[in-house]
Amino acid sequence: MNVTSRPAGIYRPKSFGLDLDFYAHAAASGVVHIQRCEACRNFQHPPRFLCFTCSSKEFQWEAIEGTGTIYSWSLSHFTIDTAWSDSLPYATVVVESLEGVRFVGTFSGPENDLMISLPVNIRAESIDENFAYIWFDPILEVVKKNG
Amino acid sequence: MISQDTRLSQSCAVVGVGETPHYRSDPVDAAHLILEASLAALNDAGLRPKDVNAILPPEGYISSEELAAQLGVDDLRYSTTVHMGGASSVAALQSAAMAIATGVADTVLVAFGWDGYSSRPTAPQRPQRSSRLPQRPFAELMRNYYAPYGARLAVQWYGFYIQRYMELYNVPPEAALQVALTARSHAALTDGAYLKDKPLTRDQYFSSPIIVEPIRRYDCCLETDCAAAVILTSPERAKDLRHQPVAYLGGAEGHPHPADDITNRSDMLRLGLHSAAPRAFAMAGLQLSDVDFLEVYDCYSHVVLLQLEALGLAEAGGAADFVANEGIGLDGSMPVNTHGGLLSHGHGWGMNHIVEAVRQLRHERGSAQVSGAQVGVVTGYGDLGDGSIAILGRG
Ligand SMILES: [Zn+2]
Numbered sequence: 001m002n003v004t005s006r007p008a009g010i011y012r013p014k015s016f017g018l019d020l021d022f023y024a025h026a027a028a029s030g031v032v033h034i035q036r037c038e039a040c041r042n043f044q045h046p047p048r049f050l051c052f053t054c055s056s057k058e059f060q061w062e063a064i065e066g067t068g069t070i071y072s073w074s075l076s077h078f079t080i081d082t083a084w085s086d087s088l089p090y091a092t093v094v095v096e097s098l099e100g101v102r103f104v105g106t107f108s109g110p111e112n113d114l115m116i117s118l119p120v121n122i123r124a125e126s127i128d129e130n131f132a133y134i135w136f137d138p139i140l141e142v143v144k145k146n147g
Numbered sequence: 148m149i150s151q152d153t154r155l156s157q158s159c160a161v162v163g164v165g166e167t168p169h170y171r172s173d174p175v176d177a178a179h180l181i182l183e184a185s186l187a188a189l190n191d192a193g194l195r196p197k198d199v200n201a202i203l204p205p206e207g208y209i210s211s212e213e214l215a216a217q218l219g220v221d222d223l224r225y226s227t228t229v230h231m232g233g234a235s236s237v238a239a240l241q242s243a244a245m246a247i248a249t250g251v252a253d254t255v256l257v258a259f260g261w262d263g264y265s266s267r268p269t270a271p272q273r274p275q276r277s278s279r280l281p282q283r284p285f286a287e288l289m290r291n292y293y294a295p296y297g298a299r300l301a302v303q304w305y306g307f308y309i310q311r312y313m314e315l316y317n318v319p320p321e322a323a324l325q326v327a328l329t330a331r332s333h334a335a336l337t338d339g340a341y342l343k344d345k346p347l348t349r350d351q352y353f354s355s356p357i358i359v360e361p362i363r364r365y366d367c368c369l370e371t372d373c374a375a376a377v378i379l380t381s382p383e384r385a386k387d388l389r390h391q392p393v394a395y396l397g398g399a400e401g402h403p404h405p406a407d408d409i410t411n412r413s414d415m416l417r418l419g420l421h422s423a424a425p426r427a428f429a430m431a432g433l434q435l436s437d438v439d440f441l442e443v444y445d446c447y448s449h450v451v452l453l454q455l456e457a458l459g460l461a462e463a464g465g466a467a468d469f470v471a472n473e474g475i476g477l478d479g480s481m482p483v484n485t486h487g488g489l490l491s492h493g494h495g496w497g498m499n500h501i502v503e504a505v506r507q508l509r510h511e512r513g514s515a516q517v518s519g520a521q522v523g524v525v526t527g528y529g530d531l532g533d534g535s536i537a538i539l540g541r542g
Contacts, residue, residue: 007297010295010296011290011294011295011299012295013290013291013292013294013295014290015291019287019291019292044411045411046288046291046292046408046411052405071311071410071415072307072308072310072311072314072415073306073307074298074303074304074305074306074307074310075310075359075360076297076298076303076306076358076359077356077357077358077359077360078358078359079299079303080268080269080299080300081294081297084297087297089357089360090297092293092296092297092298092303092307093296094307094410102410102411103292104293104296104298104410105296106296115314116311116314116315131295133295134296
């Protein structure tokens with residue numbers, strides 16, 4: 001079904017270290033931030049201690065432009081997560097941001113509109129200081145695949 | 148052809164195989180099953196536990212030390228465990244070959260077993276020993292970045308790349324159907340297959356529920372409690388043993404990058420097997436046209452399609468045409484999963500695929516025998532993209 005608001009009681013990650021930093025930046029600003037290597041300027045996600053391109057340890061947290069395209073999704077008709085039971089079937093979506101990294105989140109448009117390369121806005125909904133929920137909002141109304 | 152060291156080719160042979168039945172009833176102790184399968188493999192080889200000097204146990208459930216203690220292996224010289232999920236069983240053959248080729252050990256027990264049914268995610272209560280299974284490499288990432296959005300099961304993570312595969316290449320649903328139906332028809336010819344007496348029809352398949360699109364219930368591997376084991380030794384020693392030896396002709400493992408996050412791989416559809424397969428064939432000095440049958444890791448039907456392409460049987464997106472036109476049944480141009488696979492035989496993490504390949508190459512398979520089989524390929528697939536391959540040959 002079309003998921004437009006976050007289901008109650010979703011799994012909350014007990015993040016620490018760099019993963020917590022990722023969420024804290026998003027929660028504080030409402031904008032997703034990702035690691036950018038100070039040496040080679042590579043963007044990377046999920047956050048890691050080393051730059052996987054040049055092995056540098058120096059990073060900035062940089063706000064993403066905020067747009068991307070749908071890379072893939074998983075449309076569940078079955079779940080063990082009771083928070084999601086009432087939303088079945090629901091999509092868990094992978095989006096590639098303009099910076100070239102990919103995030104998992106929820107698409108706020110109709111699930112029938114899901115298609116590879118569909119442009120979306122990437123939004124962080126602050127839940128508390130340690131967690132933000134990632135949304136993908138459709139930018140354009142979709143012209144239906146089959147007319 | 149890529150350049151590849153060939154020292155492991157024909158460095159050892161499989162001389163014994165054993166497996167337990169597949170159970171889906173009362174909770175079992177996986178360690179007991181592993182011991183049973185290990186003894187069965189030793190008996191099959193005509194060897195005693197004291198002949199074994201290396202043990203490669205599966206992760207969790209039982210250590211090499213406990214296996215050695217229980218079996219009476221009193222001179223254990225080498226042990227290691229491969230941590231590649233479902234790719235571990237086939238990758239462990241590579242470690243066994245390395246141990247034998249270098250003289251570190253001469254006779255190796257490779258064992259697998261688990262309580263896949265008793266510890267399934269929906270089980271009311273998991274057996275005590277299950278807690279020993281180590282955390283998968285992607286577990287923390289999954290909890291931090293996938294789980295909040297309702298994706299907590301392997302089938303949901305597989306959905307990410309199977310969905311992309313189906314969309315990019317317009318793969319018809321009949322391709323996965325054919326994998327599932329073929330597996331079931333092979334299980335019907337296999338003693339010990341959990342679904343031997345349960346035929347599957349096209350109508351049943353298409354009326355089975357979708358778990359995660361496009362994966363239907365009958366595309367999913369069984370959950371079974373089971374164990375299987377194989378014994379490897381040097382080619383010289385193999386000659387004097389009971390059965391036709393099955394030679395290790397080549398093998399390799401491969402890992403996608405990054406292995407711990409499915410979503411940020413530059414190409415989500417590039418598997419470990421894409422890099423492993425060419426190396427294994429180069430090591431064996433063989434080509435696909437030399438291969439008589441495949442035992443392909445089949446956690447989901449669609450994953451078989453992806454691996455047929457990674458092996459080079461078809462271009463990217465071309466597996467559906469291969470399955471439809473060439474055929475993967477016993478009468479097809481490339482028989483696949485001649486025992487029924489994880490889909491219909493049981494979930495032995497691919498050790499049952501190795502056991503089946505050995506039986507095919509010994510020409511023991513009766514009505515399921517691939518006529519005149521000389522070379523068989525086994526693949527492993529685990530931890531959402533890790534791949535392994537073994538090329539085995541008669542004699
Ligand atoms: Zn860098």
